[in-house]
Amino acid sequence: MSTSKTFSRVAVVGAGTIGASWAALFLAHGLHVTVSDPRHDLEEYVTAQLAAFTPTLAALGLPTDDLTARLVFEPELEKAVADADVVQESGPDDLNLKQELFARLGAATRPGTLLLSSTSGIRATDFTARMADPGRVAVGHPFNPPHLIPLVEIVPGEQTEAGTLADAAAFYRQVGKQPLILRREIPGFVANRLQSALFREAVHLVTTGVVGLEDLDTIVTSSIGPRWAAGGPFLTFNLGGGPGGLEHFLKHLGSGMEMLWQLLGKPSLDEATVATLNAQVREAYGDRTHGQLSAARDRDQLALMAALRNAD
Amino acid sequence: MSTSKTFSRVAVVGAGTIGASWAALFLAHGLHVTVSDPRHDLEEYVTAQLAAFTPTLAALGLPTDDLTARLVFEPELEKAVADADVVQESGPDDLNLKQELFARLGAATRPGTLLLSSTSGIRATDFTARMADPGRVAVGHPFNPPHLIPLVEIVPGEQTEAGTLADAAAFYRQVGKQPLILRREIPGFVANRLQSALFREAVHLVTTGVVGLEDLDTIVTSSIGPRWAAGGPFLTFNLGGGPGGLEHFLKHLGSGMEMLWQLLGKPSLDEATVATLNAQVREAYGDRTHGQLSAARDRDQLALMAALRNAD
Numbered sequence: 001m002s003t004s005k006t007f008s009r010v011a012v013v014g015a016g017t018i019g020a021s022w023a024a025l026f027l028a029h030g031l032h033v034t035v036s037d038p039r040h041d042l043e044e045y046v047t048a049q050l051a052a053f054t055p056t057l058a059a060l061g062l063p064t065d066d067l068t069a070r071l072v073f074e075p076e077l078e079k080a081v082a083d084a085d086v087v088q089e090s091g092p093d094d095l096n097l098k099q100e101l102f103a104r105l106g107a108a109t110r111p112g113t114l115l116l117s118s119t120s121g122i123r124a125t126d127f128t129a130r131m132a133d134p135g136r137v138a139v140g141h142p143f144n145p146p147h148l149i150p151l152v153e154i155v156p157g158e159q160t161e162a163g164t165l166a167d168a169a170a171f172y173r174q175v176g177k178q179p180l181i182l183r184r185e186i187p188g189f190v191a192n193r194l195q196s197a198l199f200r201e202a203v204h205l206v207t208t209g210v211v212g213l214e215d216l217d218t219i220v221t222s223s224i225g226p227r228w229a230a231g232g233p234f235l236t237f238n239l240g241g242g243p244g245g246l247e248h249f250l251k252h253l254g255s256g257m258e259m260l261w262q263l264l265g266k267p268s269l270d271e272a273t274v275a276t277l278n279a280q281v282r283e284a285y286g287d288r289t290h291g292q293l294s295a296a297r298d299r300d301q302l303a304l305m306a307a308l309r310n311a312d
Numbered sequence: 313m314s315t316s317k318t319f320s321r322v323a324v325v326g327a328g329t330i331g332a333s334w335a336a337l338f339l340a341h342g343l344h345v346t347v348s349d350p351r352h353d354l355e356e357y358v359t360a361q362l363a364a365f366t367p368t369l370a371a372l373g374l375p376t377d378d379l380t381a382r383l384v385f386e387p388e389l390e391k392a393v394a395d396a397d398v399v400q401e402s403g404p405d406d407l408n409l410k411q412e413l414f415a416r417l418g419a420a421t422r423p424g425t426l427l428l429s430s431t432s433g434i435r436a437t438d439f440t441a442r443m444a445d446p447g448r449v450a451v452g453h454p455f456n457p458p459h460l461i462p463l464v465e466i467v468p469g470e471q472t473e474a475g476t477l478a479d480a481a482a483f484y485r486q487v488g489k490q491p492l493i494l495r496r497e498i499p500g501f502v503a504n505r506l507q508s509a510l511f512r513e514a515v516h517l518v519t520t521g522v523v524g525l526e527d528l529d530t531i532v533t534s535s536i537g538p539r540w541a542a543g544g545p546f547l548t549f550n551l552g553g554g555p556g557g558l559e560h561f562l563k564h565l566g567s568g569m570e571m572l573w574q575l576l577g578k579p580s581l582d583e584a585t586v587a588t589l590n591a592q593v594r595e596a597y598g599d600r601t602h603g604q605l606s607a608a609r610d611r612d613q614l615a616l617m618a619a620l621r622n623a624d
Contacts, residue, residue: 121568143535144552151535178534180527188572190523191535194510195545196572198536201509202545211502215492217544222490223455223463223503224510225544226620228537230612232529233507233514238593239609240456243602246593247586254581256433260500260508261578269566274559281550281558290555297551300542300623307619308538311612 007114007171008032011084013077013101014091015042018118018146020049022088025147027071028062029175034072036080043073053147059302060148061309062176077101078108086171088140090118098127106131114167116140120192123185124157134159138168141189142177148301150178153189204265207276214284229304319426319483320344323396325389325413326403327354330430330458332361334400337459339383340374341487346384348392355385365459371614372460373621374488389413390420398483400452402430410439418443426479428452432504435497436469446471450480453501454489460613462490465501516577519588526596541616 008031012023015037023046026033035046050067058064074080081087087105091097098119105115106128115137117127128134139155146152152172154165165181172179182189188196202220206213227236234246241249250257267273285293320343324335327349335358338345347358362379370376386392393399399417403409410431417427418440427449429439440446451467458464464484466477477493484491494501500508514532518525539548546558553561562569579585597605 143539149535149539151531153531178530180523180531180534182523182527183521186517186522187575190517190528190531193517193572193576194513194532195536196569197513197576198506198510199545199549199569200573200576201506205498205502205505206546209495210498211492211494213546215494216502217547218490219463219465219492219502220506220540220544221542222492223461224507225537225540225542226613226616227455227461228532229541229616230533230537231609232532232537233511234518234525234589234593235529235597235605235609237511238597239602239606245597245602247590250581250586250589254586257508257511258581260505261512263499264505264509264512266573269562269570274562274566277546277562278559281546285547285550285557290551290557293547294551297543297547300620301538303619303623304538304541304616307615308612311615 005085005167005170007085007174009083009085010034011036011081011087013037013081013087013089013105014118015039015046016090017049018142018144019088019090020046021053021145021147022090022118022142023071024050024053024057024067025175025177026088027067028057028064028147030063030070031175032070032072034074034080034084036074036077038075042075046071046073053145056148056298056302060305077104081105081109081113084109084113086114086116088116088118093119093121095122095126098122099130102128102134102137103130106133112136114164114171116168116171118142118146120189121187124155124160125185126157128157128159135161136164138164139185139189140168140172140179143191146177148298148305150176150305151191152177152179153191154179154181155185155189156182157185200267201264203267203269203273203277206280207267207273208265212284213277213280217284229308317397317479317482319397319486321395321397322346323348323393323399325349325393325399325401325417326430327351327358328402329361330454330456331400331402332358333365333457333459334402334430334454335383336362336365336369336379337487337489338400339379340369340376340459342375342382343487344382344384346386346392346396348386348389350387354387358383358385365457368460368610368614372617389416393417393421393425396421396425398426398428400428400430405431405433407434407438410434411442414440414446414449415442418445418449424448426476426483428480428483430454430458432501433499436467436472437497438469440469440471447473448476450476451497451501452480452484452491455503458489460610460617462488462617463503464489464491465503466491466493467497467501468494469497512579513576515579515581515585515589518592519579519585520577524596525589525592529596541620 238246550558
C-alpha cells in the first residue's frame with residue numbers, strides 16, 4: 001500500500017449513530033458509500049440521519065446536493081465490502097462479535113482494502129486475533145460526531161503495518177479530518193484519557209460542594225475550553241512562560257503544579273455520587289429537552305469550527 | 313452594598329501583565345482607571361501594553377478611541393485608591409506583601425470600596441489577616457489574559473460578606489466578564505485544578521511515549537478543546553447520553569470511566585521529565601518565536617471568542 005493511493009469506495013459497516021455520521025461525511029466528500037447493517041430499518045434510519053446531518057455539513061462548507069446518489073444499502077456483509085477501498089467499521093464494542101466480524105472482513109475484501117475500526121474500547125491486537133492478515137487493520141477512532149469534530153485517533157495493533165497507518169491518515173485527510181497516529185495501544189487512547197482526567201476532578205469539585213455543576217460547566221466554556229480550542233495544553237503553557245517558554249513556566253510554576261496534582265480528588269462513581277450528579281444535572285438543564293440543548297450546543301460548536309477554519 | 317450600585321472609578325494596583333490587561337479592559341468599558349505601582353517605568357510600560365492590547369479590544373467589538381483620556385498614573389498607593397469604587401489588586405503572590413498591602417488598602421479606601429485580588433494562590437482569609445474590615449474583600453481571579461478570556465472566579469474568604477460577592481459579580485459583568493462565585497476557598501480554585509488534572513495525564517502520555525507532544529496538543533485542539541468551548545463536561549456527557557441524559561451515560565459508561573481513572577498516570581516533574589518536555593517543546597515549536605506563536609494562537613482565540621459571542 002502507498003499513501004498516493006486514492007480512496008473512492010467506502011463500506012460503512014455498522015449503522016448506529018457513529019456509522020451514519022461517517023456515511024454522511026464520506027458522501028459529502030464525494031465518495032461512493034455502501035452501508036451495511038442487519039437492522040431491519042437500515043435504509044429508513046440512515047436516510048433520516050443523513051437529512052438531520054445535512055444542515056451541519058452545509059454549514060461546514062461541504063456540498064450536500066444529491067448525497068444519496070452515491071449511497072447504497074447492502075445488509076449482506078460480504079457483498080457490501082467486496083468492492084471497497086476502505087471499510088470503516090462501527091459495530092458494537094463486543095470482543096467476540098468484533099473478532100468474528102474482522103475474520104469475515106478479512107476474507108471478503110480485496111487484499112489491499114484498508115480495514116478501520118471506530119472502536120473506543122478494544123485493541124486492534126485483540127479484535128484481529130482470528131484474521132489471516134491483520135497488517136491492514138488499525139483503529140480509526142473518531143470523536144463524536146465524526147461529521148463535525150475533526151479528530152481521528154489512528155491506533156496500531158501489534159500486527160499493523162506502517163503503510164496501513166500512513167494510508168489511514170491519507171484517507172482521513174481526504175475526508176477533511178485531523179488524523180493523529182498514536183505510537184501504541186493504551187486503554188482510552190489519548191483524547192478519552194485526557195477527558196476522563198478532567199472529568200474526575202470535575203466530579204470531585206461538584207460533589208464536595210466547591211462549585212455547582214452548571215457553574216463548573218460555565219467555568220470550562222469561559223476559560224479552558226476556548227483556550228484549548230486555540231492551542232493545546234503544552235503550547236498554552238509554553239506561551240504562558242513568556243519568551244522563556246515552557247522551560248521558564250515549569251521552573252517557576254512546576255512545583256505549584258505538582259502540589260495541585262497531590263490535592264486532586266479521587267471520587268468514585270458510587271450510588272450517592274451518581275445521585276448528586278443526576279440531581280444537579282436536572283436542576284441545571286432539566287428545563288430544556290435533549291433536542292433544545294443539543295441544538296444550542298451544536299449551533300455554538302458549528303460557529304466555532306467555522307471560525308477556526310476561516311482563521312487558519 | 314447593593315448590586316444596583318454602579319462602578320465608575322477603578323484603581324488597578326500592581327501593573328504587571330495582569331494589571332495592565334485589567335486596565336485595558338476597564339478603560340475599554342468606559343471606566344476611569346488609576347494605575348498604581350512602584351515600578352519606575354510605570355507609565356511607559358502600561359502605555360505600551362495598552363497599545364499592544366488595543367487591536368484585540370477592537371476585534372472584540374469594544375470602543376478603543378481615547379482609551380488614555382480616562383487613565384491616570386499614581387505611584388503612591390494611598391492617593392491612587394482614595395477615590396475608587398473598586399480596587400483590582402494584581403501584585404506579587406507573596407503572603408506578607410499582600411497582607412501589608414490589604415491593610416493599607418483597607419485604611420486608605422472609603423468603607424464601601426470593593427477590594428478584589430487577582431491572586432491565583434493565596435486565600436482571602438489569609439491575605440486579609442491584618443485588615444480591620446475583611447468583609448468587603450474577595451478574590452477575583454481572571455484567566456489570563458483578562459481582557460480576552462471571559463472567566464473570573466470570585467472566591468470568598470471566611471470573612472467575606474455575601475453582598476461583596478454579589479457586588480463583585482455585578483462589577484465583572486459590567487466590564488463584559490463571565491463571573492462565577494465559588495462556594496469556598498480551595499487551592500487552585502476550579503479552572504486551574506481542572507487544567508492541572510488534564511495536564512498531569514498529558515505529561516504522562518508524552519513522557520511514556522504514547523504520543524508526541526505536538527500531536528497531543530493537536531488532539532486537544534481538534535476534539536475536547538472545541539467541544540468544551542461549546543459545552544462544559546457535564547453538559548457534554550448529558551448530551552452524550554442521548555434522551556436519557558447523564559443518568560443513561562453514567563449507567564452505561566460509568567464503569568469504563570472509573571476504570572480509566574484507575575489507569576491515569578501519576579508523573580512527577582522531576583529533572584528527566586522536565587528535560588523530555590522541554591526537548592519536545594523545542595522540537596515542536598522551536599522554529600517559531602514566542603511572538604509568532606502568540607500571534608497565531610491569539611488570532612485563533614479571537615476568532616473563537618467572536619464566533620461564540622455572535623452565536624449567542
